[in-house]
Amino acid sequence: MVRSRSLVVGFAALGLALSAAPAEAARYRFGERVLRQGSAGYDVRVLQRYLTRVGLRTTVDGQFGPRTARRVRSWERRSVARVNGRVSRREARKLRSQVRQGIRVYEPTIQPLAAVPAGENAVLDDTGHATAPASAPGEVKLAIAAANRIVGKPYKYGGGHARWEDSGYDCSGSMSYALHGAGLLDRALTSGEFMSWGDAGAGSWITTYANGGHGFLVIAGLRFDTGWNNAGKGPRWSEEMRPTDGYTIRHPAGL
Numbered sequence: 001m002v003r004s005r006s007l008v009v010g011f012a013a014l015g016l017a018l019s020a021a022p023a024e025a026a027r028y029r030f031g032e033r034v035l036r037q038g039s040a041g042y043d044v045r046v047l048q049r050y051l052t053r054v055g056l057r058t059t060v061d062g063q064f065g066p067r068t069a070r071r072v073r074s075w076e077r078r079s080v081a082r083v084n085g086r087v088s089r090r091e092a093r094k095l096r097s098q099v100r101q102g103i104r105v106y107e108p109t110i111q112p113l114a115a116v117p118a119g120e121n122a123v124l125d126d127t128g129h130a131t132a133p134a135s136a137p138g139e140v141k142l143a144i145a146a147a148n149r150i151v152g153k154p155y156k157y158g159g160g161h162a163r164w165e166d167s168g169y170d171c172s173g174s175m176s177y178a179l180h181g182a183g184l185l186d187r188a189l190t191s192g193e194f195m196s197w198g199d200a201g202a203g204s205w206i207t208t209y210a211n212g213g214h215g216f217l218v219i220a221g222l223r224f225d226t227g228w229n230n231a232g233k234g235p236r237w238s239e240e241m242r243p244t245d246g247y248t249i250r251h252p253a254g255l
Contacts, residue, residue, distance in 0.1 A: 037068075160173020
């Protein structure tokens with residue numbers, strides 16, 4: 001009986017400690033502690049907002065994960081001498097000062113959508129679906145038709161990798177689905193694998209953009225993507241291009 005009571009007391013204490021941790025993190029103001037991967041709380045949200053204000057678009061979720069760490073290292077390379085992915089109190093003061101002065105450390109370069117022959121762009125309708133130009137190669141028409149089938153599906157991490165027909169799709173799963181529909185892929189690739197897939201450079205009809213964390217397609221002048229101005233909504237078409245700095249640009253042979 002004594003042992004059981006001790007276990008109950010121990011678990012209760014552990015529960016109180018765990019529940020207190022998020023509350024304690026929420027009390028920190030930006031610059032009161034060193035922030036690193038694994039940190040969470042209000043001050044992390046401020047960090048993410050500040051990074052976006054200086055030109056490094058960052059999701060504001062209060063969680064210092066790998067993506068926030070990459071943004072911090074990008075900021076450090078442009079602002080301080082030491083690059084380690086952590087935000088010291090001194091660095092917090094530097095970032096806050098940049099925000100107050102309206103300084104942008106990075107201005108993304110937005111390239112125009114990949115050029116296609118005159119009059120041969122796909123057309124985006126009011127339902128968010130694309131229509132391929134009549135003169136497009138068969139693979140292009142099939143890729144657009146396949147992409148249309150998953151427009152409106154939600155974003156799902158890993159979606160489209162275990163099976164083609166899925167309840168949701170991530171960035172590379174969406175790319176793979178469209179290219180598989182065109183007969184250009186027999187298995188789903190990750191964004192990292194797309195960095196070496198196909199031939200180098202932009203294509204005439206289909207272009208892949210990929211880095212270690214994200215990827216998207218441009219097909220017949222339209223962007224097919226799960227991110228940027230469509231973050232978190234799943235695969236969608238867009239007539240607007242996004243920044244391409246840091247992406248490897250490739251295309252299917254002959255397209």
